[in-house]
Amino acid sequence: MDAIFLQILNGLDKGGAYALIALGLTLVFGTLGVVNFAHGALFMLGAFCAVSLNLLLNLEKVVVDPSQTTPWGTPLEIRTPYLQEWFGDFGTWMIDYSVPLSLLLVIPFMLMVGVAMERGLIKHFYKRTHADQILVTFGLAIVVQEIIKANFGANPIPQAAPDIVAGSMDIGAALGMDPNTIVYPYWRMVYLFFAAVVIGGVFAFLHMTTFGMVVRAGMHDRETVGLMGIDIDRRFTIVFGLAAVVAGMAGAMYTPTLPPDYHMGMDFLVLSFVVVVVGGMGSLGGAVAAGFLLGILQSFASMTEIKSFLPGIDQIIIYLVAVVILLVRPRGLLGQKGVMED
Amino acid sequence: MSMATPKQDMVTMALFTAAVLSAPLWLSPIGANYPDLLQKFAIYGIFAIGFNILFGLTGYLSFGHAAFLGVGSYTAVWSFKLLSMNVIPAVIFGTLLAGLFALAIGYLSLRRSGIYFSILTLAFAQMCYNLAYSVLTPITNGETGLQLDIGDPHVLDSLFGIEYTGLPSTSLFGLQMTGYSGFYFCAVILILAFFLSLRIFRSAFGMKLRAIKSNQTRMMYTGFNTRPYLLTAFVISGMYAGLAGSLLAVTDPLAGAERMQWTASGEVVLMTILGGAGTLIGPLLGVGLIKYFENIFSALNEQTLHEVFAFLPDWIENLTVAIVNPFVGEGWHLMLGVLFMVIVIFLPGGVMEGIRRIADLPRKFRRKAEKRRQEAEHAAALRAAEEEG
Known part of the structure; x- marks a missing residue:
């Protein structure tokens, strides 16, 4: 029982990341009808926003103190981050909270990137085939990835969660089970909460604002909305920016769990496409449900009990689910009838 | 789509065979x-x-x-x-x-x-x-x-x-x-x-x-x-x-x-x-281009670039090297990505379409020239009619 509970918990945070990426992917597909293979690169860009901010906050002032020497006989260098020098405790606090603070950088930056990408590139591909869309965004993903690699190197760069949530919680003990059976890092809980808030925010935005209503109407019947004198293209551009922001935030907040490297986007992209397909192309609820579902399935598949009679299942479970779904119910779990059902 | 005759295909095959077998010869200059x-x-x-x-x-x-x-x-x-x-x-x-x-x-x-x-x-x-x-x-x-x-x-x-x-x-x-x-x-x-x-x-x-x-x-x-x-x-x-x-x-x-x-x-x-x-x-051309340039470009580095552009004035040389450098050596994949996008955006038919467009250029020019001539004639005729009337 507690093993199952543990696996569900383990799957949730990964599922949260899948859900957030898939949400953006399916939003873009539903509105613009574009298959965006560069969406994973946006996730990665977000993660590297967090890395950059961390580097920036940690810029240090080096003071050589000639009166003291290190054990090696060289003059002692005292390194203090500028922030600490300028702001004292508040500076230290900022450095500690660099990952959540990076969201402040991620939101405007990713919005800019998203809008620029849509206006500069994607716009010209509305009428082209899906194959062309896949190819050009695939090319873009390679470009973004290589730029990051050139600037940050090929190795993963670990990021620390704020001290206050750096440890783990013994959930098992709190629920009256044996201690140390279910230990769960605080940061994953934070991530789960964050994912829930973002997903809720996106849904609220789409369902409770006029803007969202217009966007949903446009997803349903773009032409009619256009005929009513609404500039639907501009709204869809903003939706693309929004999807980029969601992906970027998901990436930035995921850095303490998974040290970001330049190809993390590609790794997540393939999986999130699978998530979108399982949930149903263009279905927002489907993407979220499938994201969590597949995250949990994946962590169940990596249990030793299951691996012992189905070796290798943890490696392929997600793809296997996708294959079965595509063959049996191509519109996906919650997809609308007739959407991409060829 | 026009189909080649069997005879043309035989010529294609013969040329292709000759080109492949003699590749070590004609590829040596590059x-x-x-x-x-x-x-x-x-x-x-x-x-x-x-x-x-x-x-x-x-x-x-x-x-x-x-x-x-x-x-x-x-x-x-x-x-x-x-x-x-x-x-x-x-x-x-x-x-x-x-x-x-x-x-x-x-x-x-x-x-x-x-x-x-x-x-x-x-x-x-x-x-x-x-x-x-x-x-x-x-x-x-x-x-x-x-x-x-x-x-x-x-x-x-x-x-x-x-x-x-x-x-x-x-x-x-x-x-x-x-x-x-x-x-x-x-x-x-x-x-x-x-x-x-x-x-x-x-x-x-x-x-x-x-x-x-x-x-x-x-x-x-x-x-x-x-x-x-x-x-x-x-x-x-x-x-x-x-x-x-x-x-x-x-x-x-x-x-x-x-x-x-x-x-x-x-x-x-x-x-x-x-x-x-x-x-x-086409696919063979693509393979040739990519594998060849992969080979050339991934071997370059800043040092060799300076040697390549040494004939330029110093500041242009430095500028050129600074621009080109991210795309060679380790950055070869960046070049590949850019190339990929450019091809899909501007030339979805690939190099073969480019060749076809260039081959069509003379005909296009001729057609344009013909059109211009006709327009000039038309204008002249109009003028003549105006003068008369």
């Missing part, structure tokens, strides 16, 4: 005449020709063809280990097994079209890749990659009384498959592969595949079952990939799982598109 690179041209050429039969003719974009390449490689290395160092069985088994894989994967994937087909092939290829890295380690030797061992049985060889001391190398009935002999072996297979693809392009079967690309729904409305044809095309192109994979093992008997990764599938898509999908010779 420094591409060493066997390693030539082998790569030939092998990836086969891969791209095969991919083009599926993507170029039917429009079905597979993102999982690298899986077949990998299967071909693994099978070939196992054939070397267990049966014989002779390359013939390795190539045959590699191609056949890849064909079997393609049959299974194609049978399932072709139930869907469009993006779903791409994702299905991608999912299958990723499954192969992940399994090759994890549970199939006894067969694939995991991360290290499958390679020859001193203790390998070589059953067929020992049957014929051939004994090896140390690590054996691959051979064609005693002819070592290294250097130029390796290239010529691949070249002969490339020529055969090209011939087969030419026959497919000209056949009724090829015509049906093109019809599927232009309007599958209409084909089906006329009562035509398209799936067997698609599956045949898929298996053929999978076998081409397996053939290319086993040739990779022939020239270097080592097979690793990274050959099956989806970025490798992306590479063959790129090569085909760059040259011109759906054309006979």
